[in-house]
Amino acid sequence: MGRMNRIATRITLVTIAIAWTIVSSPAPASCFPWSIDMYRGPEVQPFAVEPRVTPADTIPVHGGEAPMSLEQAIAKMHNPLQPTPQNLANGKQQFETYCAPCHGDNGDGKGPVAHLLSKSPKNLISGASKNLPDGYIYGAIRNGVLTMPSYQQEIPVEQRWQTVMYLRSLQAAQKK
Ligand code: HEC
Numbered sequence: 001m002g003r004m005n006r007i008a009t010r011i012t013l014v015t016i017a018i019a020w021t022i023v024s025s026p027a028p029a030s031c032f033p034w035s036i037d038m039y040r041g042p043e044v045q046p047f048a049v050e051p052r053v054t055p056a057d058t059i060p061v062h063g064g065e066a067p068m069s070l071e072q073a074i075a076k077m078h079n080p081l082q083p084t085p086q087n088l089a090n091g092k093q094q095f096e097t098y099c100a101p102c103h104g105d106n107g108d109g110k111g112p113v114a115h116l117l118s119k120s121p122k123n124l125i126s127g128a129s130k131n132l133p134d135g136y137i138y139g140a141i142r143n144g145v146l147t148m149p150s151y152q153q154e155i156p157v158e159q160r161w162q163t164v165m166y167l168r169s170l171q172a173a174q175k176k
Pocket of ligand 1: 095098099101102117121124129136141145146151
């Protein structure tokens with residue numbers, strides 16, 4: 001008597017308490033045992049659903065495909081945006097925030113921190129860099145180029161194209 005009995009009584013009380021909790025719970029009876037829905041959940045078999053079709057002029061950067069290389073970007077990507085005043089204004093803001101410190105406000109490569117770099121930023125408005133394809137400049141912002149860092153995190157996709165567009169306008173102004 002004594003100790004063992006008290007333990008047995010406690011176990012019985014706890015069992016009753018648990019049983020009461022189950023019985024009086026507001027969930028419908030079909031939910032018992034609770035975890036069954038985890039097994040019965042809808043499942044998607046591989047290839048049961050058609051793979052998504054890639055929209056034109058885009059390259060998948062996640063999933064099975066390899067990340068976009070600069071070469072792919074050059075070959076495939078074209079600026080999808082129209083040169084509206086809003087797009088150009090946004091591009092100017094991005095350029096002056098993220099590019100001008102090195103490449104200069106007008107893109108000539110003489111930004112205020114250019115002298116601190118081991119390799120000079122390129123002059124983007126004349127010479128060879130003037131004729132770079134849109135996709136290359138987009139890729140340069142996204143991936144970086146050699147010693148230039150990537151601005152993938154700072155500049156989202158749409159703003160990248162606005163930046164490319166604004167750089168084009170700087171180049172056009174230079175030709176006059
Ligand atoms: C930290 C300084 C720095 C910043 C900021 C910077 N660049 Fe650069 N960029 C460079 C340097 C340096 C190079 C040359 C890289 C090399 O050859 O090693 C370069 C090269 C480039 C090139 C390649 C030019 C060519 O002829 O191959 C492009 C295009 C370019 N930058 C665009 C941009 C744009 C657009 C931005 C703003 C989103 C930007 N850069 C921001 C330093 C910078």
